[in-house]
Amino acid sequence: MPASNTASNTAMAGEIAKFDALATRWWDPAGPMAPLHRMNPLRCGWIARRLAAATGRAGEDLSGLAILDVGCGAGLASEGLARKGAAVTGLDAAGEALAAARAHAAAGGLSIDYRQGLPEDLAAEERRFDAVVALEVIEHVADRPAFLAALAAVTRPGGMVFLSTLNRTPKAFLFAKLGAEYLLRLLPRGTHDWRMFVTPAELGAEARRAGLRTTDIAGMVPGLPRQEWRESRDVSVNYIVAMRRD
Incomplete structure (x- = not known):
């Protein structure tokens, strides 16, 4: 699929370029995406348990389910969900990140359908999925309502949508923006706009x-440095949400 016009409702050219520039280091667990590497087991496990329960499966079994990973980048969540049995389509507007995703999946023997574009492109094709995930994406889109409408459009009736993002609180500004980007340098400066x-x-x-x-x-x-993240009742900084399409 050719890249979509960056003047569309949801894509921002600057955000696409920002994540394309990180493509070659995306899979480095000690690189600029290190926080996502440590967060990923929590995200994928949380999603898998709820999706499995909603579809009558045990544990984290996603076999036979079609999942769309919107804003997949180089494929951290796509691979995590594919390893739980899902048939995953990874979608992103950043071509360099997708090239890294395809290479990493091939090296790991995973069959993931990576496509360049936006969810509204798949909605126009009348594609529907059992579940749609958009993790650490919605805080980078140009139009949240249009983006959410596009996610709903590619989810089958009764299907589920999962989002993870950052809360707009003083605590999030302190820890996720100033702390992570400027003090601890866990993320490249300019990754987020509070x-x-x-x-x-x-x-x-x-x-x-x-x-x-x-x-x-x-x-x-x-968790502690170099440890995976954990679930909490505290949604003041990072949080994850499950939704059902009516």
């Missing part, structure tokens, strides 16, 4: 207008 963070209430209201109903929410907090 003004684009979204509160759970805002996200829930916008999702309802798109035909999505929130069914679960949890906070995600980092």
Whole structure:
């Protein structure tokens, strides 16, 4: 699929270029995506358990389910979900990141359908998935309501949408912006714009207008240095949400 026009409702050219520039180091667990590497087991496990329960499966079994990973980057979540049995389509507007995703999946013997484009492209093709995930993506899009509507459009009725993002709180500004980017240098400077963070209430209201109903929410907090993240009731910084399409 050719790259979509960056003047579309949801894509931002600057954000695409930002993540394309990180493509060659995306899979380095000690590189600029190190926080996502440590967060990924929590994200994928949380999603898998809820999706398996909603579809009558045990544990984290996703076999036979078609999942779309929107804003997949170089494929961290795509590979995590594929290893749990899902048939995964990874979608991103960043071509260099997708090239890294395809190479890494091939090296690991994983069959993942990586496509360049936007969710509205697949909606125009009338594609539908059992579940759609967009992890650490919505804080980088140009139009949240349009993005949520596109996610709903590519989810089958009764299917699920999973989002993870950052809350717009003073604590998130301190830890996720100043701390992570400037003090600890866990992320490249300029990775996030605090003004684009979204509160759970805002996200829930916008999702309802798109035909999505929130069914679960949890906070995600980092463990000790070099340890994986853990689930928490504290949603003041990072949080993950499950939604069902009506």
